[in-house]
Amino acid sequence: MFRHSTPTPTHQLAGIMCQPGLHLLACHDTTAVDAYLHQYAGDVQSLRPDELVGLVTRESALIDYLSIRANLFLQADRQRAPLLPPYFTDHLDRLDQRGGAVSVTTRLYTEFYRHILDGRRLILMADILQQLTTPTARQLLTDFTASCMQTKTSLVLLTSDANLLRDHADLVHLPPTHLWTH
């Protein structure tokens, strides 16, 4: 079911970055997800420039007093706006909402597309999808995967959700064995 694990997070992520799209990293619980997320982010950022790696953690990373539009284009060029999904382009009013008053779905879309617009090559995401309904989570993953393929970005979703891992068995990786103490 699972692909073979590689020696270090950096090696593993280097392999993943060669294959744009969605990847799942299997973790046994939410504590392990947080620990691995920081372990992987720290490991990869020590070797690669920060600009390449984006993080989507369990805590919101939106600036409360800025609109979603401003949050999306904090660093990015406005000319990259065509990369935004129908979630935003079909509901332009969402772009004018304040960052501190949005749903989890909007928060995830904003944080993910902020990294896409900013040109990140690798995005590490904690399993926040459990807070969403199944259809919403599925739509979100479809949008994210399509954008990843279009921009040649790799999205690594660290998750302990057995259903999600089963549904995407071909995309699942395991953390290197020496990290299993978490």
Place this chain on the structure above:
Amino acid sequence: MRFIERLFMGIGYHWRPYLLTGLTAVLFTVGGLFCQTNLMIENLAKNSFTHHLSEFNTVTNTAHRAILQITNAHTHQQDRYTAWFWLVLTLFAAFTMLIAWRLERPRSQELRAYLQAGISARNVASQNALAAALSFLTGFTLTTLVSLLHPSIFSRLIAQFNRHTFTHALTSSSNTSIPQLKRALSHLFDGHITDFNVHSLIYGRGSAEQLLNTLGGYSLILAFGTTIVIIVHFASCYRQARRLKRSLTH
């Protein structure tokens, strides 16, 4: 997102600490102007005293004691106003540090968000430091404008205070009264024609005149205040950002 837009929206969101910075700036400016104006009056009075004395060739023993007493009183007053100014400056710096420290908690989530979005710690710290500097400048400008509306009123009040404290310093140190001092110094005027009398020799000006018609020390207060606010807020935010950045990856 442009830096300036972020700056003003951040000020609007954290309006309480920035309002407090503005109010602290008002108090600092009032205190600073008071000390600096007094110091300038004292410097002018001392210079005037030294200049007037140079017109006399011979000095008697009695007059010499009185001259020494006046010179000591001027030096004492200069030291006092300088110490007061440093005290005001220290209090302002302490309040600024307190505000910056109190701002750390409500700013934490926003700071983490900026860092995750790829904004550098230096950039966010600059934004916060500039926001605080703008608040300081607002408080300083308002106080300056009010003081410039009726400069003579404020300078007269300070001149009266200055003369009162100088007289007190002059008489309290040796229990000599002003009439006694005037008598001791009046011998200097024997056989001399001068454009000043014994009163203006002691005080540097006549009883209805002022040495300074405006307040002084604006540029010094602006320079010290802006520097303190920028350094404190930048250092506080930068340190917090570096700490948060480490916690994101370790």
